[in-house]
Amino acid sequence: MSGQAEFDRIKQATVIGIGLIGGSLALGLKERGGVTVHGYDASPETVAKAEALGIIDHGHTSLEAAVREADVVFLAVPVGVASAILTELAQLPLQDQCIISDVGSTKGDILRTAVSHPALAARFIGGHPMAGSHQSGVEAARAHLFENAYYVLTPLVDTSMDQVRRLSECLECSTGARLVIMKADHHDRVVGAISHLPHVLAAALVNQVAGYNQENEWYHRLAAGGFRDLTRVAASDPVMWRDILLSNREALLELLADWTSEMEAIQRAIQQGEGATIESFFQEAKQAREGLPERKKGVIQPSWECYVDLPDRPGGIGEVTTLLGREEISIVNIGVMQSREGRPGALRLVLADQEQWSRAKACLSQNGYSIFDPDTDPVD
Incomplete structure (x- = not known):
């Protein structure tokens, strides 16, 4: 690696807000990107938990201390408070080449806030990783959450392409996401x-x-x-x-x-x-x-559901759950569908993720159960 490339590489990041999205981003930066990660959260308990779980390297409840040496700062907070925190960052001493980005699903307000502060205009790049989970909290964080998902960047007019490149390379390496550059209003x-x-x-x-x-x-x-x-x-x-x-x-x-x-x-x-x-x-x-793409990560999370034709006999539900339990397949939710004319009962299983969903379908099919797709074979 050349000396210039080494100088440009993001080595230290700060994640503000250590929930599902912030925690997953922190894990990806640590485990896949080789970046030292500092974390800030208003809750001391969340900071301590994130450190104990190895999601961040260093935890802070002081915003100034958390961002002081950062090459990049990610705002992983709700859109309702992101602009206020960005305004706080505008008053703090940051590294000359420090990039600030966010993960919110709307870009208009946050970009208007960035433009209103001269200290931020050349360093803010809006961001939106289009993936999530039905789970929440730092305990649900995982490094591969954004893998193969679209990650939209919305740089400001004054943001240099070199800064966009630095952030893009860091995110591609750390998240495995597909980076897209787009205008904020679009x-x-x-x-x-x-x-x-x-x-x-x-x-x-x-x-x-x-x-x-x-x-x-x-x-x-x-x-x-x-x-x-x-x-x-x-x-x-x-x-x-x-x-x-x-x-x-x-x-x-x-x-x-x-x-x-x-x-x-x-x-x-x-x-x-x-x-x-x-x-x-x-x-x-x-x-x-x-014509829509097959199940992929996006802004509305897929529900990994498996529908099973179930004969109306005692113990039928227990047989299915026992079978899946033996294969260590996790069931998030379960329900019995009754509004189906001309069919036996149907069991609706909600699985934790795509991998569990695929394994459940294969396991049940191999054991003689009939699986159907509600998109093409409606249940009601």
């Missing part, structure tokens, strides 16, 4: 459409059905697998989603207006009995859905 609209808008729609649908259920409890009684799968993201953290929507308000308002137009169009078609229009509506959606 990122926010794309992520708004594929993540933020679906969360709003899922929550609205759940609230609508819950309102009907107050008058007639059969709405919830008959809400089986399809409804639960469609609205799964409505169970997300309300405070986090309040902050995300407010920080991406411009894109969301445009997207919601487009959605309203779509709903008005299908409403008119139903009202006027336009069968061809209705069929075309579903045909276009079917073709677009079939």
Whole structure:
């Protein structure tokens, strides 16, 4: 390695906020990137736990001490507090070539904050690793969380390409992610459409059905697998989603207006009995859905579900769980699907990750159980 390349290489990083994302980033930097990692968190307990688990090399509850020698600082905090912490960093002494980045799912607010501080304009590079987990907290951190996921960078106009290159090389080595450079407003609209808008729609649908259920409890009684799968993201953290929507308000308002137009169009078609229009509506959606990439890491995490045809006999569920337990396959959740005409009962298994999902399907198939895909063989 040349002397110039050695000088450019990121050797020390600070991660601010040591939860699932920050902890996983820290682990990747340590284990795969060979970077010394300092961690900061407002909770002394979290800092101590991260050190004990080997997720960071050095823990801090002083922000100034945590970032003093850093070559790169990552803000792995909720979008609602990221701008305030970035403003604090603007007042602190940093290394001349120190890069600051974040991991938030919206870029508009954080980039406007960076531009407003001359000390940050040449060193801030927005970032968004598009992967996560159904788990949370520092205990769930793992070095391969971002592997093969897209990692979007949104540099400022004043950010040098040399700094973008330094950060990109560090992240590619440390995370195994696929780096993409994108304008901030384009990122926010794309992520708004594929993540933020679906969360709003899922929550609205759940609230609508819950309102009907107050008058007639059969709405919830008959809400089986399809409804639960469609609205799964409505169970997300309300405070986090309040902050995300407010920080991406411009894109969301445009997207919601487009959605309203779509709903008005299908409403008119139903009202006027336009069968061809209705069929075309579903045909276009079917073709677009079939054209989507296979299960990959993204902003909405896949649910690793396995559906099993289960004969209605005593001990049937126990046989399945015992079989998987012998193979040390972890089941996160389990449920019985009953709204299925013309079929025996169905067991819905939720597995921890893709590897556990693949092993469960193979194990059950080899032992004579019939596995089906709810995307092509609906359960209700």
